[in-house]
Amino acid sequence: MKTRVTELLGIECPIIQGGMAWVAEHHLAAAVSEAGGLGLIGGANAPGEVVREEIRKARELTKKPFGVNVMLMSPHADDVAKVVVEEGIKVVTTGAGNPGKYMEMWKAAGIKVIPVVASVALARMMEKGGADAVIAEGMESGGHIGEATTMTLVPQVADAVSIPVIAAGGIGDGRGIAAAFMLGAEAVQMGTRFVVAKESIVHPGYKERIIKAKDIDSTVTGRTHGHPVRCLRNQMTRDYIKMEQEGKSFEELEYLTLGTLRKAVMEGDTVNGTVMAGQIAGMIKKEQTCKEMIDEMMAEAVQLLHR
Numbered sequence: 561m562k563t564r565v566t567e568l569l570g571i572e573c574p575i576i577q578g579g580m581a582w583v584a585e586h587h588l589a590a591a592v593s594e595a596g597g598l599g600l601i602g603g604a605n606a607p608g609e610v611v612r613e614e615i616r617k618a619r620e621l622t623k624k625p626f627g628v629n630v631m632l633m634s635p636h637a638d639d640v641a642k643v644v645v646e647e648g649i650k651v652v653t654t655g656a657g658n659p660g661k662y663m664e665m666w667k668a669a670g671i672k673v674i675p676v677v678a679s680v681a682l683a684r685m686m687e688k689g690g691a692d693a694v695i696a697e698g699m700e701s702g703g704h705i706g707e708a709t710t711m712t713l714v715p716q717v718a719d720a721v722s723i724p725v726i727a728a729g730g731i732g733d734g735r736g737i738a739a740a741f742m743l744g745a746e747a748v749q750m751g752t753r754f755v756v757a758k759e760s761i762v763h764p765g766y767k768e769r770i771i772k773a774k775d776i777d778s779t780v781t782g783r784t785h786g787h788p789v790r791c792l793r794n795q796m797t798r799d800y801i802k803m804e805q806e807g808k809s810f811e812e813l814e815y816l817t818l819g820t821l822r823k824a825v826m827e828g829d830t831v832n833g834t835v836m837a838g839q840i841a842g843m844i845k846k847e848q849t850c851k852e853m854i855d856e857m858m859a860e861a862v863q864l865l866h867r
Contacts, residue, residue, distance in 0.1 A: 566747070568692060571625060573597050575596075575858075577589065578749055580703065581631070590618045598626060601629070653675070653695060674692060674726065693726055705780065705789070726747040734857045734860020734861035763825060769830040779793045781813075
C-alpha cells in the first residue's frame with residue numbers, strides 16, 4: 561500500500577511502531593522494520609550512549625529503515641538529538657514537547673521529523689516549524705495522553721495541515737487502519753499491539769496481562785495534576801486514584817509511580833507496576849511475530865478499503 565508516508569519513509573506498509581519506554585528496543589524495532597513497517601527505538605529517559613548502542617544493535621538485525629523516538633522532556637534529549645545525527649538515522653519522531661530547537665540540525669542531516677501532536681494548534685505549529693508529517697494521537701492510546709479522541713482529532717488535523725497525518729491511539733487491527741484512512745490519515749502508529757509481539761522483550765507477565773485484558777480494564781491516572789497516563793487497572797492504579805481523590809500533592813503521587821513502568825515491563829510485576837496499554841488491549845488475544853501481525857492487519861485493511 562503506497563501513501564505519502566510510505567514514500568517519505570521508504571517503507572512497504574503504512575504502519576509505525578510506537579516508541580514506548582522500556583519496550584521499544586532494538587529487537588522489536590528491527591522486527592517491525594523487517595516486516596515492512598517502520599520500527600522505532602524509544603529514547604525515553606536513556607542517555608545518548610545507550611541510544612547509540614541500541615541503534616547499532618538494530619543495524620545488525622535489519623538493513624531496512626528504522627527510526628528513533630526522542631522524548632523531549634528527557635534530561636538526555638540534547639545528547640540523543642546529536643546521537644541520531646551522528647549515527648545517520650533518517651527518521652525521528654518526538655513526544656512531550658516542541659522539537660523546534662533541534663529542527664535545523666536534523667534537517668541539515670536529512671532527517672525526516674515527525675512530532676506527536678494532541679491538538680490542531682500544535683499540528684499547525686509543527687508544520688510551520690518544518691515537520692515532514694505529524695502523528696495525531698488520540699486519548700485511547702497507552703501512556704501519556706491528551707484530551708481528544710482519535711476519531712475527532714485525526715480528521716481535524718488532516719483538514720488543518722498539508723503534510724501527511726499518521727493516526728495513533730486505539731488502532732490494533734485492519735479495521736482500525738481502514739478507519740484511520742477514512743478519517744484522512746495516510747499511516748498509523750501502534751504501540752499496544754506490538755507489546756505482545758514474540759520479538760518484544762517485555763516480561764511474559766506483562767504480555768499475559770494485556771492478552772487477558774477486558775474492554776473495561778483501562779484506566780487513567782494523573783488527571784488532577786494535568787499529567788494523565790493510561791494503563792491497565794491494578795493495585796497501583798487503585799492506590800494512585802485514591803490518593804488523587806484525597807488531594808495528595810503531585811510529588812507524592814509521582815513518588816508512588818517511580819520505577820513502576822520498569823517493574824512491570826522488566827520484572828513482570830503487574831500488581832504494583834505501571835502496565836501501560838491502550839484501550840485496544842481488550843482486542844488483543846494472542847502473541848504473534850511482527851510479520852504475522854503486519855501481514856494480517858494489512859490484508860484486512862486492504863480488503864475493507866477495497867470494499
